[in-house]
């Protein structure tokens with residue numbers, strides 16, 4: 001599947017991501033500045049925070065309770081479309097997904 005990030009400087013980066021890879025791993029593999037993934041995807045750091053583009057919110061779904069609590073600890077402002085990207089896993093239904101990296 002393809003995923004596009006809007007970067008902190010406003011440019012976009014699109015990459016091919018294999019099914020089963022989470023969006024934090026995909027961002028790190030693509031050197032996306034601002035997505036860190038300090039805890040390796042174990043839901044304990046909130047450094048993989050991204051905003052989901054509005055037209056994709058229905059497909060990525062809602063955060064689980066623990067992710068929801070962790071989203072209160074993000075460095076950038078939490079918004080209605082905030083997610084921890086390690087909790088979004090690539091599959092064909094997300095082909096074309098658009099994520100926005102929070103500004104520093």
Ligand code: FES
Pocket residue numbers: 024036037038039040041042043044045046047048084085086087
């Ligand atoms: S990588 Fe730590 S919460 Fe997502």
